[in-house]
Amino acid sequence: MQQNWKIGFLITILLGLTNMAISQPTVQFKMMFNNQTFHKDSSYSNSAGEMVQIHRFMFYTTKWKLITASNDTINLSNEHFLINIEKELSMVLPFPKLANATKLIFDIGVDSILNTTGIQTGILDPALGMFWTWRTGYIMAKLHGVSPQAKTAGNRFSYEVGGFQSPFNSVRTIELELPTQHQKSKPLIIKTDLAKWFSGKHIIQIGTTPNCHNAGKLAMQLADNYSSMFSMAINN
Amino acid sequence: MQIKRTILFIVVLVILCAGFISKDNHPTIAKRVQFKVPKGWPTPVYDFSKNPLTEEGIALGKQLFYDGQLSKDGTISCGSCHQQFGAFNSYDHPLSHGIENALTTRNAPALFNLAWQKEFMWDGGINHLDLQPLAPITAHNEMGEDIENVLTKLKKNKQYPKLFKAAFGDETINTQRLGKALSQFLLTMVSSNSKYDRVMRGEDSFLLPEKLGHDIFTTKCAQCHTAPLFTDYTYRNTGMPQEPYLKDLGRMTITNDPSDSLKFRVPSLRNVSVSFPYGHDGRFFSLINVFEHYRNNMQIGPTTDALLKNKLPLSNYEIGQLRAFLQTLTDSVFLKDPQFSDPGIGVLSKPPLDQHN
Numbered sequence: 001m002q003q004n005w006k007i008g009f010l011i012t013i014l015l016g017l018t019n020m021a022i023s024q025p026t027v028q029f030k031m032m033f034n035n036q037t038f039h040k041d042s043s044y045s046n047s048a049g050e051m052v053q054i055h056r057f058m059f060y061t062t063k064w065k066l067i068t069a070s071n072d073t074i075n076l077s078n079e080h081f082l083i084n085i086e087k088e089l090s091m092v093l094p095f096p097k098l099a100n101a102t103k104l105i106f107d108i109g110v111d112s113i114l115n116t117t118g119i120q121t122g123i124l125d126p127a128l129g130m131f132w133t134w135r136t137g138y139i140m141a142k143l144h145g146v147s148p149q150a151k152t153a154g155n156r157f158s159y160e161v162g163g164f165q166s167p168f169n170s171v172r173t174i175e176l177e178l179p180t181q182h183q184k185s186k187p188l189i190i191k192t193d194l195a196k197w198f199s200g201k202h203i204i205q206i207g208t209t210p211n212c213h214n215a216g217k218l219a220m221q222l223a224d225n226y227s228s229m230f231s232m233a234i235n236n
Numbered sequence: 237m238q239i240k241r242t243i244l245f246i247v248v249l250v251i252l253c254a255g256f257i258s259k260d261n262h263p264t265i266a267k268r269v270q271f272k273v274p275k276g277w278p279t280p281v282y283d284f285s286k287n288p289l290t291e292e293g294i295a296l297g298k299q300l301f302y303d304g305q306l307s308k309d310g311t312i313s314c315g316s317c318h319q320q321f322g323a324f325n326s327y328d329h330p331l332s333h334g335i336e337n338a339l340t341t342r343n344a345p346a347l348f349n350l351a352w353q354k355e356f357m358w359d360g361g362i363n364h365l366d367l368q369p370l371a372p373i374t375a376h377n378e379m380g381e382d383i384e385n386v387l388t389k390l391k392k393n394k395q396y397p398k399l400f401k402a403a404f405g406d407e408t409i410n411t412q413r414l415g416k417a418l419s420q421f422l423l424t425m426v427s428s429n430s431k432y433d434r435v436m437r438g439e440d441s442f443l444l445p446e447k448l449g450h451d452i453f454t455t456k457c458a459q460c461h462t463a464p465l466f467t468d469y470t471y472r473n474t475g476m477p478q479e480p481y482l483k484d485l486g487r488m489t490i491t492n493d494p495s496d497s498l499k500f501r502v503p504s505l506r507n508v509s510v511s512f513p514y515g516h517d518g519r520f521f522s523l524i525n526v527f528e529h530y531r532n533n534m535q536i537g538p539t540t541d542a543l544l545k546n547k548l549p550l551s552n553y554e555i556g557q558l559r560a561f562l563q564t565l566t567d568s569v570f571l572k573d574p575q576f577s578d579p580g581i582g583v584l585s586k587p588p589l590d591q592h593n
Contacts, residue, residue, distance in 0.1 A: 115363075116363055116364070117286075117364065118286065118287075118364040118365075118366040118367060118412070118415065118416075119364075119366045119367055119370075119411050119412040119414075119415040119416070120412065121410055121411075121412050125410060125411050125412070126367075126370060126383055126411050127382075127383040127384045127387060127410070127411045129382075129384075131370075133367070133370040133371045133373070133374045133375075133383075134357075134361060134362075134371050134374075134375065135357075135359075135361035135362065135489075135490050136361065136362050136363040136364065136367055168492060214489075214492075215492070216492045217492070
């Protein structure tokens with residue numbers, strides 16, 4: 001009996017919290033490859049004409065904030081989120097959206113202090129596989145797939161981008177202009193174009209560089225590339 | 237009326253919430269252990285405030301250290317490659333051995349005085365002691381396991397949830413607690429009771445060769461192998477040519493900086509007489525090999541340490557005295573202390589024969 005009211009009380013609180021979350025506008029990532037909606041099992045052609053099939057794509061994001069028309073900064077969250085194409089729910093972030101904001105700013109990567117203070121928990125637990133154990137540091141973003149052009153076992157390519165120390169700090173800050181006419185009730189959709197991994201700022205060819213597993217120049221180029229993969233969907 | 241209702245509401249809410257707090261009637265409080273810094277030693281770099289030592293935490297760490305379940309096939313524990321009689325290095329293995337006959341690319345270093353060490357591995361790639369065990373656990377040629385699998389095995393085990401509760405207050409088993417428990421045990425492994433330490437404390441005195449060796453050591457070796465830890469924890473190229481099969485670039489692998497090519501962490505010389513083979517890839521079987529390297533075989537390259545640009549001239553006489561001094565760095569108390577030994581085996585009374593020194 002005593003247990004029952006405790007559970008009842010908990011459920012009430014939980015329901016309340018869930019309701020709050022649902023009623024808030026959200027930010028949602030929509031995966032694309034060039035102009036097409038991305039599907040995990042489909043083949044696409046990158047800018048170098050290589051055929052690619054992508055089966056894993058994950059990245060950390062944090063430090064979400066808004067810039068208002070009057071140039072004030074509103075912090076949304078300093079929490080870390082792990083976006084994972086295999087987990088639909090991970091691609092939706094619950095933030096309050098303020099009507100007069102003009103810009104959305106966020107980081108791709110993990111704050112450097114969390115790379116230097118031992119083992120973290122929750123979404124940053126190294127057990128999630130987004131962490132280099134042989135040299136300390138988070139994998140900020142990873143992209144795995146196959147391509148007939150990859151001269152590797154199983155034609156696999158594997159890009160794991162990390163590095164938190166200068167001159168190879170792979171954290172990137174993204175700034176997006178918010179659409180002027182946005183219906184408050186609808187989620188803000190951020191189009192995420194995976195094709196940019198190969199062509200954002202530098203041309204990366206799977207045929208010549210199928211792997212990235214360390215901090216350094218290649219990781220920096222890939223980070224430059226994918227930092228240009230985001231854009232606001234205009235008609236939503 | 238309004239106020240009375242509000243007060244009543246708050247009181248009821250507080251009572252309801254209190255119901256959840258009092259659920260655990262017998263909370264276990266782990267017994268705190270004070271970390272002792274040997275007299276005259278620097279302040280440890282490990283942040284004990286984030287992971288206070290407790291009897292239960294240390295015991296859990298020791299259990300984990302000697303548990304083969306941390307490896308994929310159950311055959312390799314931390315203790316497999318870190319053996320107490322060799323000051324927790326790998327007996328006679330130039331390169332340490334992993335699961336399924338795998339060989340690694342480096343020599344398993346001796347383990348002690350880790351509270352003073354800021355970075356780990358021969359290349360310094362790991363920046364926190366708590367994170368260090370994850371490297372051998374996940375390396376395919378060492379323990380070959382996924383962290384997730386290790387945690388699953390520990391959660392299914394009958395003992396571990398209780399041991400984690402005793403150490404950390406509840407039964408949660410996660411990567412952070414695994415690392416913290418192992419750190420607690422590793423941090424207690426302090427080696428500060430060699431003859432050298434007794435001499436420094438005024439409780440003993442050097443024999444003549446040991447004293448002469450100490451003087452030579454102070455002039456020729458102590459700039460890098462600095463007392464009391466007998467390392468300055470820097471990365472240096474000591475003129476060891478790159479091994480053509482391993483192709484190990486050392487510190488440069490981590491920094492990508494060509495000026496760090498072939499640099500490796502300066503190892504502590506405490507317990508050096510029992511922790512052969514030597515060098516990051518175990519290429520030197522005996523101290524004689526090491527001395528011969530320094531005085532004759534060094535290959536001077538662009539990143540060779542400035543202190544060694546002319547190699548390290550050593551006479552046969554000096555080598556003899558240095559060997560006598562280095563013997564005084566052996567801490568037989570540490571090598572036989574049952575609080576560090578394999579719970580299943582205990583202290584090995586007779587360590588294997590030293591065929592080299």
